[in-house]
Amino acid sequence: MKILVAIKQVPAHDSRLFIEPTGEWIEENDLGYEVNEPDAYALECALQLKEQHGGEVIVMCAGPARVSSTIREALAKGADRALHIEEDDLRHWDNLSVAQLLAKAAQTEQPDLVLTGLQSDDLGFGQTGVIMAELMGLPHATLAMSVEVVDGRLRVKCELEGGWFQYVSMPLPALVTIQSGILRLRYATLMGIKRAKTKEVRKITPAELGAAGEPGITLRRIYAPHSLKQTQMLAGSVQEQAAQLVEKLKHEVRVI
Amino acid sequence: MSGILVVTEQTAGVWNRMSFETLAAGQQLARTLGKSASAVVFGSETGPLAAELAGYQLERVIALEHELLGSYTADAATGALSWLIAKLEPDVVLFPHTYRVRDFAPCIAARAGHALVSDVTGFHVESGVLVLERLLFQGKLNADYTSSVLGTVFASVQASAFRADTLEPGTAAVESLTPPLVAASIRQQPEPPFRESARAVDLTAAELIVAVGRGIHEEGNIALVAELAEALGAELAASRPICDSGWLPMERQVGSSGQLVSPKLYLAVGISGAIQHLVGMKGSRTIVAINKDASAPIFEVADYGIVGDLFDFVPALIEQVRKAKNG
Numbered sequence: 378m379k380i381l382v383a384i385k386q387v388p389a390h391d392s393r394l395f396i397e398p399t400g401e402w403i404e405e406n407d408l409g410y411e412v413n414e415p416d417a418y419a420l421e422c423a424l425q426l427k428e429q430h431g432g433e434v435i436v437m438c439a440g441p442a443r444v445s446s447t448i449r450e451a452l453a454k455g456a457d458r459a460l461h462i463e464e465d466d467l468r469h470w471d472n473l474s475v476a477q478l479l480a481k482a483a484q485t486e487q488p489d490l491v492l493t494g495l496q497s498d499d500l501g502f503g504q505t506g507v508i509m510a511e512l513m514g515l516p517h518a519t520l521a522m523s524v525e526v527v528d529g530r531l532r533v534k535c536e537l538e539g540g541w542f543q544y545v546s547m548p549l550p551a552l553v554t555i556q557s558g559i560l561r562l563r564y565a566t567l568m569g570i571k572r573a574k575t576k577e578v579r580k581i582t583p584a585e586l587g588a589a590g591e592p593g594i595t596l597r598r599i600y601a602p603h604s605l606k607q608t609q610m611l612a613g614s615v616q617e618q619a620a621q622l623v624e625k626l627k628h629e630v631r632v633i
Numbered sequence: 634m635s636g637i638l639v640v641t642e643q644t645a646g647v648w649n650r651m652s653f654e655t656l657a658a659g660q661q662l663a664r665t666l667g668k669s670a671s672a673v674v675f676g677s678e679t680g681p682l683a684a685e686l687a688g689y690q691l692e693r694v695i696a697l698e699h700e701l702l703g704s705y706t707a708d709a710a711t712g713a714l715s716w717l718i719a720k721l722e723p724d725v726v727l728f729p730h731t732y733r734v735r736d737f738a739p740c741i742a743a744r745a746g747h748a749l750v751s752d753v754t755g756f757h758v759e760s761g762v763l764v765l766e767r768l769l770f771q772g773k774l775n776a777d778y779t780s781s782v783l784g785t786v787f788a789s790v791q792a793s794a795f796r797a798d799t800l801e802p803g804t805a806a807v808e809s810l811t812p813p814l815v816a817a818s819i820r821q822q823p824e825p826p827f828r829e830s831a832r833a834v835d836l837t838a839a840e841l842i843v844a845v846g847r848g849i850h851e852e853g854n855i856a857l858v859a860e861l862a863e864a865l866g867a868e869l870a871a872s873r874p875i876c877d878s879g880w881l882p883m884e885r886q887v888g889s890s891g892q893l894v895s896p897k898l899y900l901a902v903g904i905s906g907a908i909q910h911l912v913g914m915k916g917s918r919t920i921v922a923i924n925k926d927a928s929a930p931i932f933e934v935a936d937y938g939i940v941g942d943l944f945d946f947v948p949a950l951i952e953q954v955r956k957a958k959n960g
Contacts, residue, residue, distance in 0.1 A: 393928065394773055403774070472739075473748035495735075499770055501908070502751050504739035507707075511740040516820035517707060519736040536890060537826055538649075538732050540883070544824040545706075558877025593748040597777040599769060602933050605915070610938045618939050619949035622921065623957050625937055630919045632841055632865070632898045633957050 378432035378526065378549075380423040381488035382456070383479055383506070384416040386440055386447040387499040400598040402468055412447045415494025419555040421562050422524055423492050424455045430526055432489075433457045437482055439475065441465045445578070452573035453565035459578045460486070462586070470590035472500070476508035481586040484513060490531070491552040495520055506554035516547040519554045636668040636692060638723040640714060640738075642731055643674060643682055644705070651729035651790075653797035658790045659727050660690060660801055665758055668724060671695065671805075675713055677703035683807045690803030701814045705733060706821040711740040713812035718745060723785055725763075730789040732890075742787040749787040750778050752908075754794045767791075771907040772930035792889065792912045834868065834884045836892045841867035841900075844887055844914070845875055848903020848924060848943055852880040858902050861947055864954045867900070872910045888913035903943050906931030923947070 388394065389409040397404055412420075423434045436451040438444045439462035448459045462482050467475065483491055491513070496503035510517035518533040522542065525532050532546045536556055565573075583589065611618045627633045639659035641652035656672060663670040669692035674682045676698065683696035697717055701709045710733075718726060718741065726741075728734045730752045742749035754775075755766040765778045765788055780786045836842060843862035849855060855875075862869040869885060876886040887894055888910040899917035904910060906922070906929055914920070915934045922935040923943050932938045939946055 388770070391926070393926075394770060396774070403770075471748045472751075473743060476743070501767075501769065501771060502749075503735050504749060504751060507736065507739040508743045511711075511743045517736075518821065519707075520732055536732065538890070540828055540891070541826045542829065543826040546822045546824075547820050558874065593746075593780065593782045594750055594778050595781045597764065597779055599774050599776045602768070602772070602775045602930070604933045606920075606934060606936055608932050608935045608938045610932075610940065615941065615945045615949045616953075618941065618946060619953045622937060622939065622950060623953045626865075626898070626921075626954075627957055630898055633954065 378426065378430050378490060379486065379488045380426060380432065380434050380490045380492060381483055381486055382416070382420050382423045382434060382436045382451070383483070383491065383493040383509070384420060384436055384438050384447065384451060385413040385494075385497050386410045386438065386444045387413045387497055390414070390498070396599055396601070400600065401596070402599065410443060410447065412450065413494055413497050413499075415496060415555060415557040417562055418557055418559055419492040419494050420451055420454065420456065421560045422555050424563070425560065426490070426524065426526065435460060435486060435488070437462070437479065439464055439478060440467055448578060449573050450565060452576045453569040454563055455569060458576050461578050461580045463580055463582050466590070468596070469592065471592035471594045472502045472504050473508060473593055474588070474590045476505050477512060478583055478586065478588040479505065480509045480512040481588050482581060483509065485581075489550050491515065491550075492524070493554055495554040495556055506552055510552040513552070515550055515552045517552040517554070518545050518547065520556050521553045522556055522559050524553055634671065634721040634723050636723055637663050637666075637670040637725045637727060638718070638721060639670060639672040640726065640728045641672055641674045641686070642729055642733060643676055643679070646678065646682065648682065649729060649731055650797070651731055651792055653800060654793070654795045655727050655729040655790045656689060657797055657800045658795040661795065661799070662725060662727070662756060665756070666724070666763070671723075673697050673714070673717060675702050675710065687805045687807050688802055689805065690801040691805040694805045694807045696807055696809045697812060698809060699812055699814050701816060701819060704823050706819050706823060707737045707740065708819040708821055709814055710737040711744065712814050712818060715741050715744050716812045717810065718785065725786045725788065728789040730791050734789050738787070738789055745785060745787070747782070747785060747787050749789065751789045752791045753788045754791050768908055772911060772933075773928065791908075793915065829883070836868055836870055836885065836887060836894050839868035839894065839896050841865055841898045842870050842887070842894060842896045842917075843867045843900045843902065844870040844872065844904060845881070845902050846872040846904030846910070847874050848905070849875070852878070854944075855880055857944070857947055861900075861902070861951050861954070864951050864958070865900070867898070870894070872904050872907070901931050901935070902947060904931055905929040906934065
């Protein structure tokens with residue numbers, strides 16, 4: 378089975394974010410980056426499916442030169458080869474045009490299964506995989522907790538709301554978006570890191586794919602959220618903070 | 634049709650409550666834009682639900698019925714609603730940002746050649762242009778989006794962003810429509826939904842909740858937060874990563890994929906406040922947050938905040954709570 382995993386590189390989880398003076402985006406210069414967490418689970422799911430059924434795992438990532446580190450990490454974990462869609466200015470592409478770009482790149486591989494995380498930790502649209510399925514003419518399932526191949530068909534356990542689940546099956550080829558936290562992630566071994574250096578990374582540009590970032594929706598500005606409440610910050614030493622909080626809990630919240 | 638079309642959600646005749654928040658958003662948007670709002674309910678039998686919607690201030694209610702819409706599939710929902718939207722050509726289509734909507738609404742917008750603005754928290758009009766507000770970086774920043782092309786605007790509305798109790802009553806005409814669906818075009822085969830375990834802990838009934846998040850670092854440290862919960866007489870709860878790691882059972886999870894709670898006191902320990910968690914607890918009467926990062930989104934909903942190391946603060950708090958209770 379040929380499995381393509383679409384992964385994204387996002388600012389590291391605990392990054393302090395600063396808004397650019399123009400208010401258009403965040404300051405990127407000093408940011409650390411990592412793989413989008415749900416995408417790490419999509420890769421793990423793909424690697425486990427390959428272990429069960431054989432085949433090939435290809436990772437695909439769009440972005441500037443810095444995404445090479447995320448691609449290398451995926452190769453070190455066991456992906457067989459990679460596709461790097463080189464684009465320096467993805468922030469001016471909207472969710473539809475990014476999905477169009479990824480769908481065109483995916484079609485050059487004709488995969489049996491496309492996996493990706495259910496949403497990104499930066500923009501959080503939660504749409505890329507679903508739009509790709511629509512554009513590629515593939516059946517899809519979202520919020521997958523497990524993916525199995527039974528008699529040449531896909532059987533996916535999907536998370537519904539409020540603690541409910543459901544199995545959905547569909548023919549291959551198909552696309553599935555993976556829920557975060559569903560598997561134990563593997564670490565790259567030393568051998569894996571060494572091998573990754575020799576694995577193929579095919580580079581391709583949006584122009585070569587015939588894709589253009591003409592946004593249908595535009596991000597006008599970003600800003601710090603207005604606090605929904607007047608938050609009272611408790612200051613002082615730890616003992617003083619604890620004493621103040623107990624005072625509030627006793628006399629204002631009245632729960633002690 | 635010019636105006637706003639609100640897509641509602643139901644399963645076997647039972648509403649998803651976010652349908653009403655989205656209707657309220659639709660009415661509010663209609664007033665802002667000087668347009669009218671309509672609603673659609675889709676399924677195999679929608680009669681009583683459509684009749685219920687007809688009691689609100691809407692231009693019309695569409696009962697979109699087909700036997701293939703009985704058990705939800707992405708393909709049937711996309712086919713039926715795409716057909717309706719192409720027929721009506723509304724200015725704006727609003728969806729509730731539910732798990733199910735995430736499964737089909739991006740297809741509908743893409744099929745119409747548009748980008749869906751998902752998880753919208755609010756809107757305003759700036760020099761005649763509709764601006765949709767949403768969150769970035771899991772709630773750390775806000776963003777304003779505008780549509781830069783002509784045609785229908787597609788948006789989904791975040792849970793609890795609009796209030797269902799602001800819905801205006803009225804009378805609307807109900808219209809039944811049958812979309813042209815064929816069984817062969819539906820590729821997903823759903824099995825009946827199920828629950829993993831009978832839920833033993835009902836966090837929704839708890840008056841006091843102490844919740845723990847990623848900041849606790851290790852499974853062994855959970856005991857410290859459990860001790861605080863015990864000292865306060867509170868239920869212990871957690872954010873998703875804690876339950877995913879198996880450090881606490883799934884039934885103690887608060888958030889969009891867990892339980893939605895609104896206790897008297899919600900004390901969040903080491904929880905940064907990703908939006909998926911906030912939607913599950915921001916209705917709590919009093920929220921206290923302890924976190925090492927002063928810019929953590931949890932502080933936006935907190936009444937009292939402590940910026941610091943939970944491993945220093947929690948033991949001090951346990952001691953003082955015990956003292957206060959015994960004194």
